[in-house]
């Protein structure tokens with residue numbers, strides 16, 4: 001039998017973890033493994049709120065993919081996937097090249113969910129890649145510079161739509177950056193407004209109420225104004241229109257109102273819910289035993305709550321670990337093991353030295369939670385790239 005071709009799409013947490021674990025466990029020439037990614041670097045999606053606000057250099061949030069690979073075991077191709085032809089077992093790249101596979105791993109991450117809200121796609125920024133966060137950071141600086149020339153208050157009004165974890169972490173960073181920007185551009189800090197607008201009756205809906213209150217107190221003190229129970233209805237070049245009719249003028253709207261699976265999955269004809277495929281216990285797409293989905297594109301149900309697990313890096317990494325073992329089992333004719341998530345908790349940053357977290361049933365606040373967040377971030381570096389990646393990118 002010829003060497004099985006394993007094609008991994010996307011070098012995010014799920015895809016990259018599958019690749020690095022495969023290369024660790026696989027012998028040379030056991031399988032022909034090819035990892036394809038849009039960029040020749042992996043970025044740490046979970047850190048992107050920091051470079052978006054300008055509190056961290058974007059380069060600190062990425063690493064060259066080939067730095068993490070033994071290319072004699074896992075080859076890498078820089079390329080953008082445009083189509084998955086599942087019935088032909090082929091993948092089409094933007095370059096026109098077609099790649100054939102015996103086993104396909106889809107780890108293409110997510111896209112912003114805009115719920116059809118008018119104007120969001122056209123006028124709002126989103127935190128989703130190195131390129132997108134560079135653009136947000138540059139735009140914010142430009143607004144400060146422009147304010148000095150034009151004195152229009154909307155240039156200093158920043159709207160963050162959605163107070164889930166991404167929104168909360170971003171306003172935490174932004175409120176840390178504002179004093180620096182005010183100093184740099186000679187702007188009176190009292191003129192800067194940061195609004196975090198949330199449709200649900202509370203920020204971080206579903207999270208522990210005590211921790212939510214703590215987060216709101218910390219962030220309010222740092223200058224964030226929350227508007228809860230107030231869905232954004234429209235985004236325009238001038239700002240946002242809320243469901244109650246209020247208009248807020250702003251030159252910067254960052255949409256953090258949720259995510260859906262990469263649209264390539266839906267376009268390939270897989271059945272999806274918010275762009276995610278309800279995978280079987282081995283992370284396979286129904287009806288396609290050779291197609292595996294990891295990360296934000298995979299939907300798995302939490303049996304305890306009967307609701308989908310939220311898409312997280314924590315789960316994507318664990319799926320990559322499980323899938324690497326299962327692919328190897330397939331190649332060697334062994335038994336696959338079902339994927340069982342082990343949710344260790346959730347810790348969210350509120351900016352420098354502040355965070356909230358729920359680890360097991362233990363609530364963490366303030367500097368303890370912030371320390372835990374750094375430990376988690378450094379741990380994920382270790383899991384993906386060992387000590388050498390930790391040494392290059394460690395968060396102190």
Ligand code: FAD
Nearest residue numbers: 010012013014038045046080081109295296311312313314
């Ligand atoms: P990603 O890590 O997003 O990677 C997708 C990869 O696919 C990327 O490399 C991308 O370049 C590539 N790609 C996309 N389209 C194409 C294409 N057409 N062709 C080729 N390549 C393509 N989760 C946590 O568990 N803990 C946290 O603290 C946390 N913090 C977060 C903070 C922020 C600001 C954000 C935005 C998310 C956070 N999350 C967190 C969620 C977490 O980042 C995602 O769930 C996780 O990144 C999903 O992993 P993934 O492998 O599915 O996709």
Ligand code: NAD
Nearest residue numbers: 162163164165166197198199231232257258310311347348
């Ligand atoms: P989310 O879906 O978790 O939150 C989006 C928020 O936007 C929700 O609170 C929702 O009610 C609100 N919203 C939706 N429509 C709106 C509207 N029209 N107007 C105003 N608000 C609206 O999305 P996210 O925060 O981007 O997170 C995506 C995933 O990444 C989640 O699974 C999350 O758990 C994970 N994440 C985890 C961390 C962490 O663990 N520290 C950090 C960031 C993201």
